[in-house]
Amino acid sequence: MRYISTRGEAPSLGFADVLLTGLASDGGLYVPDSLPVFSQDEMLAMANMSYAELAHKVILPFVEEDISSAELKVMVDETYAGFSHHAVAPLVQLDQNEWVLELFHGPTLAFKDFALQLLGRLMDHVLGKRNKKLVIMGATSGDTGSAAIEGCRHSEHVQLFILHPHERVSEVQRRQMTTLMGDNIHNIAVTGNFDDCQQMVKQSFADQAFLHGGQLGAVNSINWARIMAQIVYYFYAGAALGAPYRQVSFSVPTGNFGDIYAGYIAMQMGLPVKQLVVATNANDILHRCISANHYVKHNLIKTLSPSMDIMVSSNFERLLFDLYDRNGAELAELVADLNVGKADRLATERWHKAREIFASHKVDDELTCEVIKQVAEQHNYLLDPHSAIGVEAGRACNQHPEVPMITLATAHPVKFPDAVLRAGQNAPQLPRHLSDLLERPEQYDVLPNDLAAVQEFIAEHSR
Numbered sequence: 001m002r003y004i005s006t007r008g009e010a011p012s013l014g015f016a017d018v019l020l021t022g023l024a025s026d027g028g029l030y031v032p033d034s035l036p037v038f039s040q041d042e043m044l045a046m047a048n049m050s051y052a053e054l055a056h057k058v059i060l061p062f063v064e065e066d067i068s069s070a071e072l073k074v075m076v077d078e079t080y081a082g083f084s085h086h087a088v089a090p091l092v093q094l095d096q097n098e099w100v101l102e103l104f105h106g107p108t109l110a111f112k113d114f115a116l117q118l119l120g121r122l123m124d125h126v127l128g129k130r131n132k133k134l135v136i137m138g139a140t141s142g143d144t145g146s147a148a149i150e151g152c153r154h155s156e157h158v159q160l161f162i163l164h165p166h167e168r169v170s171e172v173q174r175r176q177m178t179t180l181m182g183d184n185i186h187n188i189a190v191t192g193n194f195d196d197c198q199q200m201v202k203q204s205f206a207d208q209a210f211l212h213g214g215q216l217g218a219v220n221s222i223n224w225a226r227i228m229a230q231i232v233y234y235f236y237a238g239a240a241l242g243a244p245y246r247q248v249s250f251s252v253p254t255g256n257f258g259d260i261y262a263g264y265i266a267m268q269m270g271l272p273v274k275q276l277v278v279a280t281n282a283n284d285i286l287h288r289c290i291s292a293n294h295y296v297k298h299n300l301i302k303t304l305s306p307s308m309d310i311m312v313s314s315n316f317e318r319l320l321f322d323l324y325d326r327n328g329a330e331l332a333e334l335v336a337d338l339n340v341g342k343a344d345r346l347a348t349e350r351w352h353k354a355r356e357i358f359a360s361h362k363v364d365d366e367l368t369c370e371v372i373k374q375v376a377e378q379h380n381y382l383l384d385p386h387s388a389i390g391v392e393a394g395r396a397c398n399q400h401p402e403v404p405m406i407t408l409a410t411a412h413p414v415k416f417p418d419a420v421l422r423a424g425q426n427a428p429q430l431p432r433h434l435s436d437l438l439e440r441p442e443q444y445d446v447l448p449n450d451l452a453a454v455q456e457f458i459a460e461h462s463r
């Protein structure tokens, strides 16, 4: 399988290079040039597989030119053995046709562990074979950082630099990053917002001269390998609820459009998906785009669901690429125009294509808390604020009540006590492996919202 850039100018690459590269040299994102499609029989067999077996089945076609079946098996077995629930991604039923897919049983209690625990192993494996070192730079609005650090802290070949917006992540989120010590781990708090951090990462990829010959790798969801690992749980949930003979719908709390894009890929790979619901908080550019074909950046709003406080969703470009019939030149022009405000909508027929698959809904903080309260009282189940947005959006957009609606529960409620308390619920307890988190020593550097300062720090600490 080859991977091509959404902007059509960068060379096509194999999996190992895509894994280590992140963003393409033309500023685009890598996507597979074609997708494997599973037959009905293959999907039927999925219902009897463990999570790790299914992960092996789904991921192998994407990596097999660089990683053998046996090598992949070791990596997925190790990755998902580290999850605290034997089902890895258990499904919980709230109501007749309403389900929650719990994706927070990994070491850092958010769905990002599914991809990043594997990514660290994949990268170390490929780098080891090539006898190379990699500097990884990532921006986080909270959960990516700790998941990336957990995923890479035993990687011998990786130096990891994680930028987070200073004082804009929850205390638990910050401590999950800053209490993990290691010679190859560097936490940087930038005095700006998440988009500032993400912008710095993008600019650093575009011009890597500051590394004096070093190579930069990505752990953000611009990295295809993250999307790839997330496709698995869509099949897992679908097969458990009756696919291929029964359709399923998903509601996905969305920030960078990575997680829901994985659902869209699962659909292209044969999973019978009826609806994909884009669930946003007040930072609603995707909702405005999908519901009204209005794509204009607003200022960032700080919400109770900080992992979705994102102004521009980088992975949306991957969907646009398909909507524009994979015409890289046309897409590059559109993205440039959207970025500077020269365009504010998609061509009408392209937008209609998106509407055939996606619905969307926006949920503000007040309603988020109401949903947490309502679900706690009526179903005796505690949602985190991101997952609550997903549940509410799934209800609001559900056009097919006969089809199961599965909300991806992206984080454990213990990570977001503010919202839980505001919803009138007791703050949940940290799980045992994190019970002393608030007492552990922290290590991080605060840097100004200034690209040169951050790059200098990285150059100095990656030698």
Ligand SMILES: *Cc1c(COP(=O)(O)O)cnc(C)c1O
Pocket (backbone or CB within 6 Å): 110, 111, 112, 143, 144, 221, 253, 254, 255, 256, 257, 258, 259, 260, 307, 308, 386, 410, 411
């Ligand atoms: C990262 C994150 C999201 C958003 O996921 P994307 O892939 O960026 O759309 C939602 N909820 C939680 C808890 C997250 O950590």
